[in-house]
Amino acid sequence: MxxxxxxxxxxxAPAGERVADWADGRLGIYSLAKANMRxxxxxxWSFMLGEVCLYSFVIIILTGVYLTMxxxxxxxxxxxxxxxxxxxxxxxxxxxxxxxxxxxxVRGGLLIRQIHHWAALIFLAGMFVHMMRVFFTGAxxxxxxxxxxxxxxxxxxxxxxxxxGYSLPDDLLSGTGVRFMEGAILSVxxxxxxxxxxxxxGEFPGSDFVPRFFSIHVLLLPGIMLGLLVAxxxxxxxxxxxQFPGPGKKNENVVGMPLLPVYMAKAGGFFFLVFGxxxxxxxxxxxxxxxxMGPYRPDQxxxxxxxxxxxxxxxxxxxxxxxxxxxxxxxxFVLGVFIPLVIFxxxxxxxxxxxxxxxxxxxxxxxxxxxxxxxNAPTRTAFGAAWIAAYFVMLVGGGNDLWATHFHLSINxxxxxxxxxxxxxxxxxxxxxxxxxxxLQRRDKDKVLHGRETGIxxxxxxxxxxxxxxxxxxxxxxxxxSHEQPKPLELEPEVDENGVARKASATQRLRVKLSKGYYGExxxxxxxxxxxxxxxxxxxxxx
Amino acid sequence: xxxxxxxxxxxxSAQGAHEGAVATAGDPFADPGLPxxxxxxxxxxxxxxxxxxxxxxxxxTLSMLxxxxxxxxxVTLPVDKNIYVFPIGHISALNFAxxxxxxxxxxxxGAGAVHWARTLMSDVEVADDRHPIEASPEVKAKVMDDxxxxxEESGLGRRKxxxxxxxxxxxxxxxxxxxxxxxxxxxxxTKLRKTAWSEGKMLINQNTxxxxxxxxxxxxxxxxxMPEGMKEEDHDFQQEIAKAALMIVRLRxxxxxxxxxxxxxADGIVAYSKICTHVGCPISLYEQQTHHxxxxxxxxxxxxxxGGRVIFGPAGHALPQLRIKVNDxxxxxxxxxxxxxxxxxxxxxx
Numbered sequence: 085m086x087x088x089x090x091x092x093x094x095x096x097a098p099a100g101e102r103v104a105d106w107a108d109g110r111l112g113i114y115s116l117a118k119a120n121m122r123x124x125x126x127x128x129w130s131f132m133l134g135e136v137c138l139y140s141f142v143i144i145i146l147t148g149v150y151l152t153m154x155x156x157x158x159x160x161x162x163x164x165x166x167x168x169x170x171x172x173x174x175x176x177x178x179x180x181x182x183x184x185x186x187x188x189x190v191r192g193g194l195l196i197r198q199i200h201h202w203a204a205l206i207f208l209a210g211m212f213v214h215m216m217r218v219f220f221t222g223a224x225x226x227x228x229x230x231x232x233x234x235x236x237x238x239x240x241x242x243x244x245x246x247x248x249g250y251s252l253p254d255d256l257l258s259g260t261g262v263r264f265m266e267g268a269i270l271s272v273x274x275x276x277x278x279x280x281x282x283x284x285x286g287e288f289p290g291s292d293f294v295p296r297f298f299s300i301h302v303l304l305l306p307g308i309m310l311g312l313l314v315a316x317x318x319x320x321x322x323x324x325x326x327q328f329p330g331p332g333k334k335n336e337n338v339v340g341m342p343l344l345p346v347y348m349a350k351a352g353g354f355f356f357l358v359f360g361x362x363x364x365x366x367x368x369x370x371x372x373x374x375x376x377m378g379p380y381r382p383d384q385x386x387x388x389x390x391x392x393x394x395x396x397x398x399x400x401x402x403x404x405x406x407x408x409x410x411x412x413x414x415x416x417f418v419l420g421v422f423i424p425l426v427i428f429x430x431x432x433x434x435x436x437x438x439x440x441x442x443x444x445x446x447x448x449x450x451x452x453x454x455x456x457x458x459x460n461a462p463t464r465t466a467f468g469a470a471w472i473a474a475y476f477v478m479l480v481g482g483g484n485d486l487w488a489t490h491f492h493l494s495i496n497x498x499x500x501x502x503x504x505x506x507x508x509x510x511x512x513x514x515x516x517x518x519x520x521x522x523x524l525q526r527r528d529k530d531k532v533l534h535g536r537e538t539g540i541x542x543x544x545x546x547x548x549x550x551x552x553x554x555x556x557x558x559x560x561x562x563x564x565x566s567h568e569q570p571k572p573l574e575l576e577p578e579v580d581e582n583g584v585a586r587k588a589s590a591t592q593r594l595r596v597k598l599s600k601g602y603y604g605e606x607x608x609x610x611x612x613x614x615x616x617x618x619x620x621x622x623x624x625x626x627x
Numbered sequence: 628x629x630x631x632x633x634x635x636x637x638x639x640s641a642q643g644a645h646e647g648a649v650a651t652a653g654d655p656f657a658d659p660g661l662p663x664x665x666x667x668x669x670x671x672x673x674x675x676x677x678x679x680x681x682x683x684x685x686x687x688t689l690s691m692l693x694x695x696x697x698x699x700x701x702v703t704l705p706v707d708k709n710i711y712v713f714p715i716g717h718i719s720a721l722n723f724a725x726x727x728x729x730x731x732x733x734x735x736x737g738a739g740a741v742h743w744a745r746t747l748m749s750d751v752e753v754a755d756d757r758h759p760i761e762a763s764p765e766v767k768a769k770v771m772d773d774x775x776x777x778x779e780e781s782g783l784g785r786r787k788x789x790x791x792x793x794x795x796x797x798x799x800x801x802x803x804x805x806x807x808x809x810x811x812x813x814x815x816x817t818k819l820r821k822t823a824w825s826e827g828k829m830l831i832n833q834n835t836x837x838x839x840x841x842x843x844x845x846x847x848x849x850x851x852x853m854p855e856g857m858k859e860e861d862h863d864f865q866q867e868i869a870k871a872a873l874m875i876v877r878l879r880x881x882x883x884x885x886x887x888x889x890x891x892x893a894d895g896i897v898a899y900s901k902i903c904t905h906v907g908c909p910i911s912l913y914e915q916q917t918h919h920x921x922x923x924x925x926x927x928x929x930x931x932x933x934g935g936r937v938i939f940g941p942a943g944h945a946l947p948q949l950r951i952k953v954n955d956x957x958x959x960x961x962x963x964x965x966x967x968x969x970x971x972x973x974x975x976x977x
Contacts, residue, residue, distance in 0.1 A: 124755040161860070167707055175859050191706050194722045195729070227760050260908060260924060263869075267906025267971035270819075277815035277973050285812045287819075287866040288907070292812075324757055332661030337754040339661065346748045353740025360734025367726020368715050382869030383833075383851070383901060385909045387923040402941060403925045407905065409943030414977040420943045421906060421971070453757060485926060495926055496939055532656075558659045565656040617655055 125347040126327035126340035130217045134320075135351060136210040137238075139358040140203045141313060147200040148302065154190055156182040157252065157298035159291040168375055176254075176379035179294045183253040183374055198366035204246050205371075206362060208394040211239045215435070219468045222456035223326045224439040226449065231319040234312050236436040241309050243394050248301040250372065250392055254294055257372075259380025260389050262293060268402070271421035289382060329454045329566045331559040338453070388485060398428050400481030404502045435471050438464075445598040447573065459528070460567040462521035463602045469517040470510035477505045518607075525609035528564045531556060532612045533620050555621065565611050573599040661752060669746045679746040686739035693732035700724035815975070820968045822854075822870040824949060829855040830873065830898065830959040838958040839875070841894045849913035849920070850875040851901065854961065870969050872901035872909055873949060875959075878918060878932055885934035891950040893959060898949040899935050900969040903927055905942040907970045920946075943972055 097105070108114045125131075158178040164171050166181065168188045186193035215235060218224055224232040247265075251258045266288045270276045285292030324338045333339050341347055377386060391399050401424035408419035442464060443449070458465040480487060481502035488495040535553035542550050556564070573596045575588050588596075601607060669676040700721065708720040762770070783790050829838040830852040844850055852873045857864065875898045883889040888897060899920075901909050908924035918932040927940030935946030947969050950962040968976055 124753060161862075189706060191701055191721060192725050194719060195725045198722070198726075263908060264906045264924065270971050270973040273974050275974075277819060277975060280973075281813055281815050281818075282808065282811040288869055289865050290812075291865075323760070324755070331659045332754065334658070336757050338757055339752050339754045341750065341752060346744050346750070349740045349744035349748060353737040353744065356733045356735075356737030356740065358737075360730045360732070360737055362730075363726050363733055364730030367723050367730060368712075368718070370718070380865075382865055382907075383853075383872035383909045385911055385923055387912065389908075389924050402906065405941050407927070407937060407941045407943035409972055411977060415974055416972050416976040418943060418972040418974075420941050451759065485923070499926070499940075558655065558657075559662060561656050562658050566658070614654055614656060621655075 120321070121344045122342040123321070124324075124338050124340045124342060126325050126333075126338060128328060130221075131325065132354060133210060133214040133217050135354055136358055137207055137214055138313070138317075139355045140207040140210060140362070141309070142355070143203040143359055143362060144200060144207060145306065145310075147196045147203065148306075150196050151186065151200060152302060154182060154186045154193060155179070155252070155298075157295045159254065159289075159294045171375065171378065174379065177294065179252060179254040180374070180379045183255070187375060195363070195366055198369075198371050199362055201250070201371045202365050202369070203362050204249065205392060205394075206358075208239070208242050208246060208392075211235070211242060212394075215239060216468065216472070219435065219438070220458040220465055221326070221328075222452065222461055222464065225452040226443065227323055227451050228319070228326075229439045229443075231316055231323070232439055233436065234316045234319070236432075238309055238312050238316065240432060241305050241312070245301060245305040245309065246392055247395060248297040248305070251297050252294060252301060253372075253374045254380050255372075255374035256377040256380050256384060256386060257374075257389055259289065259382070260385055261391050261395075263288065263382065264402070268421055268425050271418035271425060273415075273417060273422065276418075289380070324453070326453050326455050328457075330563050333454065335452065335454050388489075390483060390486070393479075396482035397431075397475055397478045398424070398482075400478030400484075400502065401427055403484055404478075404481040404499050404506070406503075431471075431474060435468075438467065445595060445602060446570065447595075447599075448570070454566075456567065459521040459524040460608075462518045462525070462607060465521050466514045466517040470514040473513035474506060474510045477502055477509050481506075522607075522609055529609055529612050532561055532564050533617060561617075567611070569608055569611055570603050572596070572603040661754065664751050667746065667750065676747060679742065683739045683743045683747070686735040686742065690732045690735035690739070693728045693735065697725060697728035697732060700728060819870075819970070819973060819975075822964055822969060823857060823867045824854050824871055824873075824961045824964045826961065826963045827954075828961045829954070830875065830951065830961065831855050831857075840957055841877075841896055841953055841959060844875055844877045844896050846877045846879065847915035848876070849911075849915075852898070852959075869907075870902065873898050874901045874910065874913075874920070875899075876913065876918065876931055882918070882932050884932055885936075888932075888934045888948060891948050891962075893952045896951065896959065897931060898951045898959075898961075899929075899931060899946045900949070900965060902970040903942060904937075904944050904946060904969075905940070905971060910946075 104113065156178045160178045161175055162178055162181055164174050164176055164181055164184065166172075166184055166189060168184055171184065183197075186197055188194070218232065218235070247261070251262050266280055266284065269280045269283065272279065280288065283293065283296070284290040285296075325340070327333050327339060378384075390396070402421065405420050405424045408423070410417040410419060456464075458468075481499070484495055484498045484502065487493060487498050535555040538552045538554050540552040542552050544550060575593065575596050576586065578587060579585050669679050704721040704724055706719075706721055709717050710720040710723065711717050712723060778784060831837065831854065832839050832843065833851040833853055838855065839850070839852060852875055853868060854871055854873075857867060857871070861867070875896055877894075877896050878892075880889065880892075880895045883892060883895070883897070891897070901911075903910050903922040903924065905922065905925055905927045908922050910920050910922045910927075910929070912921040912923055913919075914921070917930075919928050919930055919938065921928045922940070922942070925941050927942035928938050929942070929946050930936050930938050931946075935948055937943070937945060947965040947967050949965055951959050952962055954960045
């Protein structure tokens with residue numbers, strides 16, 4: 085009787101539940117779901133930037149696997165007899181020929197190729213903007229420093245994956261890019277020529293770099309990136325998402341909507357939106373028309389040669405650097421090429437190590453889950469803006485020929501502007517950004533104390549015109565005043581209370597100085613106090 | 628613990644015991660707690676909700692139609708058909724049709740899901756607690772104890788011989804992997820110093836593939852040449868042309884400012900390496916009035932009337948010149964290889 089009813093129960097359970105039971109007995113999915121199915125995700129438009137990266141990465145993997153079915157990573161020389169008539173009878177590598185076949189003979193091949201390339205550009209751009217979002221809101225602070233580094237590594241690896249990827253078709257443009265890389269490698273003191281010979285299997289271009297880049301591009305780098313990506317996402321789940329300050333939002337809670345159903349529908353749907361937009365772009369905008377450039381020959385080149393945008397910064401460094409070369413003891417220091425090669429990782433690294441510098445300066449060891457508004461962290465915001473300024477000055481340098489031809493400027497003048505600008509523009513940007521931040525802080529303070537400007541002008545009986553200010557709601561008052569304003573560090577007195585002289589170390593002095601730069605007088609506008617607010621609102625108001 | 632079992636009253640707004648709520652009276656900046664949920668039109672008007680439902684269903688239907696369109700385009704459109712689409716221009720019809728139908732099919736699923744989530748799913752914001760990530764002191768103490776015990780049981784600290792030899796073995800092992808990479812390529816040797824040019828090799832015009840005569844080279848034109856005997860089909864053609872590519876211009880002898888350059892010319896014809904000394908792009912832009920050549924990659928500019936000297940840009944040294952003469956048969960020929968390595972500078976260049 086009892087066994088019969090038990091089996092009755094089992095029969096009654098729906099099929100889905102029985103599958104779930106089966107899986108739970110082996111994988112423990114119910115405990116996993118208990119913690120995550122209704123996990124809360126805060127909502128803000130900027131949080132979708134990371135999703136753009138994730139989805140474009142998935143799109144790149146999907147389309148990339150398809151492309152490997154048709155691409156031949158070989159540099160064997162062949163003569164073309166395919167359906168693209170302008171290149172009939174032209175000598176080319178098998179890599180180039182198979183790329184032509186993908187573009188002209190495989191139905192939909194061109195579309196997948198273009199989706200792959202567009203998605204790669206969007207992936208890199210998405211990572212850049214996502215990184216800036218995280219930077220300017222202070223989301224990198226404890227406990228998320230490690231995830232910041234994972235994200236940074238993904239960005240750097242993404243650049244190299246992109247570079248090795250667009251070099252594969254062995255066309256005239258990408259071959260020129262590879263030649264540039266070889267020239268840069270040759271500039272490395274002592275080991276440069278050896279690295280070059282080992283990388284290319286002999287002299288440039290040789291017949292090895294396409295198959296070698298292929299395994300780096302489809303296996304080595306994406307494999308590492310996939311691992312980093314999974315780790316990045318696990319940490320996002322584990323740390324829970326940050327949120328902007330506001331009513332009811334605290335450092336100890338996370339306010340938003342549950343994963344199932346809202347976030348799943350929004351985020352899942354967003355994948356299709358991203359994919360759909362990229363597919364439409366690939367339908368209407370040609371990218372990397374390798375057939376127009378032709379196969380690579382080391383003695384040929386086209387004008388206006390430009391790398392993909394994310395390499396433009398490195399391109400700028402190499403273009404504007406003066407051609408310094410020092411010959412001593414029978415050896416050549418190719419500083420004109422080697423210095424840019426060194427500056428490239430240094431500039432990227434500056435943004436990567438920033439979280440650790442900031443936490444050292446501020447001495448702040450607490451967890452932070454509430455985001456900063458950029459204006460409330462003027463020094464950090466100014467540093468980030470200066471970094472972007474340096475980056476974009478170099479992008480201008482990387483496209484100096486296009487600037488010259490499109491705006492009818494002298495290429496020499498542009499190059500000199502970039503040379504000077506690389507040092508000057510970030511400094512000016514730093515100063516300007518900081519002032520703007522402080523100005524915005526003052527405006528927030530005014531808004532809190534005097535209310536919102538309504539734009540309504542009132543004429544008083546004695547003829548005076550005044551503007552009506554509307555007091556803010558408590559929600560707004562709280563949001564505008566909830567940020568922290570730490571005090572700068574002070575040097576400990578040189579003589580302590582026992583009369584023992586204790587000199588502060590140089591690092592300690594530096595730290596105190598930097599701390600003043602962050603939080604000292606003039607570097608943040610004191611928040612309005614309750615007392616100030618009450619003095620102004622009681623009696624002397626404009627209403 | 629998941630959020631759905633957090634009752635509303637734990638939210639700060641309703642939490643009577645929460646300090647914020649008490650202080651609100653005295654502190655105008657205090658946290659007022661989560662704002663009350665505002666209903667959307669779909670929450671209160673079933674008609675509006677049904678409208679949203681229809682929009683979502685329409686988007687999903689549109690996606691289905693687009694997928695059918697994708698398959699139809701794939702089957703019916705020839706792969707080599709081009710069409711004119713304003714304002715894009717002439718593009719592949721198949722690519723255009725496949726891309727747009729795929730785009731619509733994907734986008735509509737996304738738009739449908741997002742519209743569904745925004746208008747019909749609950750938009751009540753709830754709060755979930757965060758927990759500090761750092762372990763409690765008890766947990767930490769337990770972990771430390773466990774580790775100490777494990778380390779002690781292994782005897783790693785006590786048996787130094789085991790420890791040292793193990794570290795030695797592990798440190799040496801990766802050397803095998805390093806050694807394995809030796810055969811990635813040959814050693815540089817003098818490869819970067821030599822090109823295919825040698826004494827007596829005629830200059831072959833790259834356009835006509837015929838030997839060049841001095842009278843073929845006019846003032847104001849830039850001619851590209853390669854050494855005789857090189858063929859495009861050769862297995863090492865790419866490596867050789869990467870070094871041997873040559874550009875030739877005719878100058879009036881009185882315009883040649885550099886004396887050595889004049890000595891190495893023939894009838895006012897000077898021959899320079901085409902490979903930029905910066906990072907190796909082929910130089911291909913010639914300014915006939917000034918005899919400047921410009922590399923289109925990084926804009927290094929060289930003066931061919933002055934020994935190939937760098938006058939602008941990132942290149943570090945002059946273009947190597949090839950010494951040429953007119954032979955008995957009236958053809959241009961090389962009098963030897965370049966006297967210095969061509970292309971980008973490197974450590975051993977000296």
